[in-house]
Amino acid sequence: AKTQGRNQTCFFGEVSDKSGGKRELYIQNKLVEAVSGRRIQAWFQPIVNADDGECLVAEVLARWHDADFGWVSPATFIPIAESTGMINELGHQIWLQALPALVAWRERGRNLRLAINISKRQLFSPRVTEQLVGELALAGLAPSDIVLEITESIALLDVANASERLHGLHRIGFHIAIDDFGTGYSALSQLHEMPVSELKIDISFVRRLHEPAGQSMAQAIIHLAKALAMTTVAEGVEDEVTASKLRSMGVDRLQGDHFAKPMPRGEFENWLFGERH
Ligand code: C2E
Ligand code: MG
Numbered sequence: 001a002k003t004q005g006r007n008q009t010c011f012f013g014e015v016s017d018k019s020g021g022k023r024e025l026y027i028q029n030k031l032v033e034a035v036s037g038r039r040i041q042a043w044f045q046p047i048v049n050a051d052d053g054e055c056l057v058a059e060v061l062a063r064w065h066d067a068d069f070g071w072v073s074p075a076t077f078i079p080i081a082e083s084t085g086m087i088n089e090l091g092h093q094i095w096l097q098a099l100p101a102l103v104a105w106r107e108r109g110r111n112l113r114l115a116i117n118i119s120k121r122q123l124f125s126p127r128v129t130e131q132l133v134g135e136l137a138l139a140g141l142a143p144s145d146i147v148l149e150i151t152e153s154i155a156l157l158d159v160a161n162a163s164e165r166l167h168g169l170h171r172i173g174f175h176i177a178i179d180d181f182g183t184g185y186s187a188l189s190q191l192h193e194m195p196v197s198e199l200k201i202d203i204s205f206v207r208r209l210h211e212p213a214g215q216s217m218a219q220a221i222i223h224l225a226k227a228l229a230m231t232t233v234a235e236g237v238e239d240e241v242t243a244s245k246l247r248s249m250g251v252d253r254l255q256g257d258h259f260a261k262p263m264p265r266g267e268f269e270n271w272l273f274g275e276r277h
């Protein structure tokens with residue numbers, strides 16, 4: 001399948017159904033069916049070392065193909081899954097696919113980590129993270145093989161509660177990354193108290209690197225991360241000009257279509273074990 005789970009995705013607003021409020025219910029019901037039918041797929045996108053292009057991490061991204069809607073964007077269905085509580089089951093299915101993949105890659109000599117996105121409800125359900133720890137143990141993996149990606153708005157807005165959860169997860173070995181950093185309007189003073197090892201510079205800054213203001217913002221985030229001994233990842237890198245600019249600005253890791261799009265497991269393995277890089 002050479003299909004791309006993003007470019008052809010349909011967003012909620014674009015779903016061509018004129019029935020207004022019924023539409024949300026309709027898409028919700030379809031999502032319930034997809035989750036219970038185990039039809040949500042885990043796709044993988046490489047995160048590479050800025051210096052030599054080596055793949056260090058695979059970010060796991062949920063993909064849903066519906067017979068009527070086509071590819072539905074996670075930006076549409078993750079919030080629905082989150083608000084209905086389906087996210088816990090969806091997330092479980094995603095890592096049931098992803099963990100064995102990681103084990104297989106390691107058996108073939110590639111010592112990657114997995115980056116797993118965690119929504120608000122997942123972060124605050126102790127049962128959910130216990131379940132992940134259990135699945136890791138069953139797979140012969142450890143929390144230290146996993147980077148949990150939490151958006152800035154979740155990690156740093158409700159700091160007191162999030163901080164406690166994140167410290168707990170960090171204590172048992174998970175690496176914590178702040179996703180979409182720079183968009184959450186958080187108090188920077190909180191950041192250094194969080195057990196965070198990685199900042200992912202939001203795609204919006206990467207888009208605006210050619211503008212002086214955009215570049216200054218990205219550079220400020222990189223300096224901040226370095227001062228706090230955090231690793232920086234730039235996502236949404238679509239061309240070599242952007243990649244080399246980010247390298248010269250001192251970004252540690254790069255992710256984006258320029259290196260590889262999110263891919264189903266088989267394609268990702270062809271990429272990872274192929275001649276391509
Ligand atoms: P995110 O974690 O910030 O993921 C990065 C997004 O950037 C992904 O969108 C990815 O496909 C996209 N991307 C990567 N490289 C490029 C590029 O070069 N150009 C452009 N324009 N985009 C690029 P995606 O897959 O649509 O996911 C959207 C969001 O949905 C994710 O943002 C994440 O917050 C959430 N999400 C995805 N899968 C899961 C999941 O399994 N669980 C949870 N809780 N959230 C998920
Ligand atoms: Mg992410």
Ligand code: MG
Binds near residue numbers: 179180200202203235
């Ligand atoms: Mg992000």
Ligand code: MG
Binds near residue numbers: 180203
């Ligand atoms: Mg994002």
